[in-house]
Structures are given as C-alpha cells and as structure tokens.
Amino acid sequence: MDKETLLIHAARQTATAAHAVSVPLVRTSTTVFDSFDAYKKAQDGLVFDGPRYGRSGTSTTFELQRAMAQLADTETCIATSSGLAAITAVLAAHAGPARHILVSAGVYGPTRVFCDKELIPSGTEVEYFTPDADVSALLRETTSLVFVETPASLTMEMVDVPAVCAAAHARGVPVACDSTWGTPIFFDAHALGIDISVHAATKFINGHSDLLLGLITGTLDALAGVRAHCDRNGTHAAPDTCWLTLRGLRTLAVRMERHQSSALAVARWLRSRPAVQQVLYPALDTDPGHELWRSQFSGAAGPFTIELAPCSEDAFTRFIDRLTLFRLGTSWGGFESLVMPAVPHHLRALAMPADAPRLVRLHIGLESPRDLCDDLAPALSAMQHHPDTTLRD
Ligand SMILES: Cc1ncc(COP(=O)(O)O)c(C=O)c1O
Structure with a gap:
C-alpha cells in the first residue's frame, strides 16, 4: 500500500x-x-x-x-x-x-x-x-x-x-x-x-x-x-x-506535498533578493547537502534557514517587525508560517565576526506562496535600505 x-x-x-x-x-x-x-x-x-x-x-x-x-x-x-x-x-x-x-x-x-x-x-x-x-x-x-x-x-x-x-x-x-x-x-x-x-x-x-x-x-x-x-x-x-x-x-501526505511546493517556491524567490546572502535548504540544487538529500529523502519539508546580509539590531528588528503573515515564534510544522531568529546552539560559544550574516529560520505554512513572498518583500526591502546593512557587491 x-x-x-x-x-x-x-x-x-x-x-x-x-x-x-x-x-x-x-x-x-x-x-x-x-x-x-x-x-x-x-x-x-x-x-x-x-x-x-x-x-x-x-x-x-x-x-x-x-x-x-x-x-x-x-x-x-x-x-x-x-x-x-x-x-x-x-x-x-x-x-x-x-x-x-x-x-x-x-x-x-x-x-x-x-x-x-x-x-x-x-x-x-x-x-x-x-x-x-x-x-x-x-x-x-x-x-x-x-x-x-x-x-x-x-x-x-x-x-x-x-x-x-x-x-x-x-x-x-x-x-x-x-x-x-x-x-x-x-x-x-x-x-x-x-x-x-x-x-x-x-x-x-x-x-x-x-x-x-x-x-x-x-x-x-x-x-x-x-x-x-x-x-x-x-x-x-x-x-x-x-x-x-x-x-x-490522516492528512499528513497532502500537507507535506503543499509545504514542499510552497517552501521551494519561496526559497527560490528568496535567492534573488539582494538582502539574502544564502538560502540553506537541501532541496535547492545550490545547497551543499543537496546530493545527500536526494539520495536519502523523497521530499523536503517546510522549514529552512536564510542568511541575511550583516546588519545592525535596528535593521534586523525592522525586518522581523515588518512581517505580518510570518508570525514570530519558535515552532514549525503547523499550518501557519513562522519566522524566528536562528542562533544555532552549537555555534553559540564561537565569537562571531561583526560582518557575520544574520540567520533566520522560516517555516513555510499552507498559505499561498505568493502572499508569503508579498509579506517578505517589504520586510527585506526595509532591511536592505537601512543604512546599517552591508550588502554584498
Ligand atoms: C528537530 C526537533 N526535534 C524535537 C523537537 C522537540 O519537540 P517538542 O517541542 O514536541 O518537545 C523540536 C522542537 O522544536 C525540534 O525542532
């Protein structure tokens, strides 16, 4: 079966x-x-x-x-x-x-x-x-x-x-x-x-x-x-x-399919945003883990992490607070999209350089991916145009 x-x-x-x-x-x-x-x-x-x-x-x-x-x-x-x-x-x-x-x-x-x-x-x-x-x-x-x-x-x-x-x-x-x-x-x-x-x-x-x-x-x-x-x-x-x-x-399979297709759509769109340095998502062919993911997984779930351009706390706060569909919360896997500043536990003891990118975890919920991109666009733009943000050449 x-x-x-x-x-x-x-x-x-x-x-x-x-x-x-x-x-x-x-x-x-x-x-x-x-x-x-x-x-x-x-x-x-x-x-x-x-x-x-x-x-x-x-x-x-x-x-x-x-x-x-x-x-x-x-x-x-x-x-x-x-x-x-x-x-x-x-x-x-x-x-x-x-x-x-x-x-x-x-x-x-x-x-x-x-x-x-x-x-x-x-x-x-x-x-x-x-x-x-x-x-x-x-x-x-x-x-x-x-x-x-x-x-x-x-x-x-x-x-x-x-x-x-x-x-x-x-x-x-x-x-x-x-x-x-x-x-x-x-x-x-x-x-x-x-x-x-x-x-x-x-x-x-x-x-x-x-x-x-x-x-x-x-x-x-x-x-x-x-x-x-x-x-x-x-x-x-x-x-x-x-x-x-x-x-x-009972509905896990259909939900997972939808999380996957929406997450891929949002992740691909994010790759072209100037304020996003990298998208860490093994389902993307640019990800270093892509081959391992292909050989072990038959699909990809909704959460992934993005590296935002180095910026001040104020610029970062503007990004987070500008989001409306992505609510600020530490979970994932539900019907609703979530955003969370990502501070990986195993990297906490390391001294991060001042120009280190900001990590953000996004969980892509079951909303329309177009609406999710429309929610992210002004938030990214606010951060991108903040005087404290350093964009890559
Ligand atoms: C990968 C992973 N494993 C386990 C857990 C713990 O699950 P619970 O919140 O049900 O204790 C979480 C929660 O965020 C998680 O992200």
Whole structure:
C-alpha cells in the first residue's frame, strides 16, 4: 500500500468496532481486565500494545502507535508527552557511567542541553561530531548509541545516514535519529539503517499547532530499553493528544506535498533578493547537502534557514517587525508560517565576526506562496535600505 492510502486506513480497528470512521477517544486512568490471566499477562509486561494501566496508554494511544509503526515500516512505536521527552528517553535509556554516546553537532538545541546538563554530569561521555567526521574512528568499546539529526536544526547540514549506520553497526552500536523534519512521508529512516527514529509529532505529524507529542519507532528489540525507561519514568502521552495527532496524521501526505511546493517556491524567490546572502535548504540544487538529500529523502519539508546580509539590531528588528503573515515564534510544522531568529546552539560559544550574516529560520505554512513572498518583500526591502546593512557587491 502507498503511504497516502496507509495514512487513511491504518489503525482503525476500534473505529470499525464502534461503527465509526474515526477512532474513539478513550480516557481512563484505570484499566480493568476480563480475567486474572489477562491481568497477569499485562502486569508482567507481556502485552505492551494493549491495556495495562492508564499511564502506558488506552486503545486511542495504541491506534496511534500502530499507525505510526506501519507508516515507518517497522514493528512498534512509543508515544511520549513531547518530542523532547522522546529524545531524552532514547538518550537516557542508553546513558550511564562509563558509557559513551556520539551525537551529531547540529542537533536541536534542547537535545544538546540535555546531554550537557543531565547526561555528562551523571557520568555519560557525550561526544559531538561534525558532518565531515569519520564516525568509525570515533566509536569506542563503550559507545552505546550514535544519535543524529538530519538535516541539522537551523544550520541544515545533512548527515550521511547510511555511512553512519554502516560504521556503527559494524561495531554493534545502534543509531537513533531525530527524523522530525522529514517525517516518514519523506524520510524512510529504518530502510536507511536507523534503529530508533524519533519524531516531534508536535510539528508536521499533528500539523495543527495545538499540542505537543513525541513518537519513537523501531523494532521491538531496538525499543526494548527505551520502553522500559518510559515505563519507569512515566513518559507516556495522554489519550487526548494521541487522538488529535491521529486526526492530523490522516492528512499528513497532502500537507507535506503543499509545504514542499510552497517552501521551494519561496526559497527560490528568496535567492534573488539582494538582502539574502544564502538560502540553506537541501532541496535547492545550490545547497551543499543537496546530493545527500536526494539520495536519502523523497521530499523536503517546510522549514529552512536564510542568511541575511550583516546588519545592525535596528535593521534586523525592522525586518522581523515588518512581517505580518510570518508570525514570530519558535515552532514549525503547523499550518501557519513562522519566522524566528536562528542562533544555532552549537555555534553559540564561537565569537562571531561583526560582518557575520544574520540567520533566520522560516517555516513555510499552507498559505499561498505568493502572499508569503508579498509579506517578505517589504520586510527585506526595509532591511536592505537601512543604512546599517552591508550588502554584498
Ligand atoms: C528537530 C526537533 N526535534 C524535537 C523537537 C522537540 O519537540 P517538542 O517541542 O514536541 O518537545 C523540536 C522542537 O522544536 C525540534 O525542532
């Protein structure tokens, strides 16, 4: 079945049983059992994708988890309270004194903060690597996980996923990936070798900017430790959020197509603006990550980053405040376009030269791309003509 069809028909068992097309929302803290045998199986953890106690989910949660596992073409899925909770569960399940975790340098800022402020102080060795690093040379006897995000948050560099997986697997080390940008529609993480794929479903998968949720996919084996960690820590998602996410998921494919076509249109238009020095978007053939993107992704999502000409705070403020359709906010993946000054976490400690370009992350929503360009044009022009802006020759 194609993914578009799967999205519509996957995980509707409880809907069919209720003579409905939409799955019932089941809210309960307490699960009751038909027999002592069923109770014992659930409490022994033999049934992970079925009722045990409210914290590990209800039938609504299990439907979403089944849909996502099918879409990602793997065995199982765990829903968590946020995307960050999914990331930290994966990292924490592989952490511990004398363990070593390799993390790609451009991961989402709070992922890095968790490594620096939680894992390292409690004895885990965390080592960051840049996209050009030879991962096989960095692996140690004690390496328990390689964690990547592709493309990198904000700086948009691509990771060579098959190369990283080959190096890690040759040493028996699992690879986890923050796959939020590509979603399973554009990025077949498990087919490329990723063992544990993490999604902030808060973004495209739900797509309606009204909840936070994380999803972790992989084989039963790959997720065994993560599931145990989530059970011990109460990391799971609430049924209401799972129900809304399942509703959003049904339209994911059409939304992704539209995000892609609009983002490409806006990105190409931006390339010709004098105030824009560079557009960091792997879907553009001018991007250094374009070949890797073509070989690993079947499409491109809405967010990308632009480098604006060096300018003063005042000129930059004029640009941001002039925008009306692009609202100023730190998220992405929803129906609405957003703008955010981008300060990549891994570059914060570096002294930036005074003539460094200003990075801005744009999320291209579902509005008309022409209206979005019309919104950007006067804002860019205000910045371009500001006396403090230095345009390239
Ligand atoms: C790439 C990426 N991963 C994970 C997250 C975290 O998701 P959440 O906001 O649901 O915790 C974000 C949020 O911005 C993100 O951009």
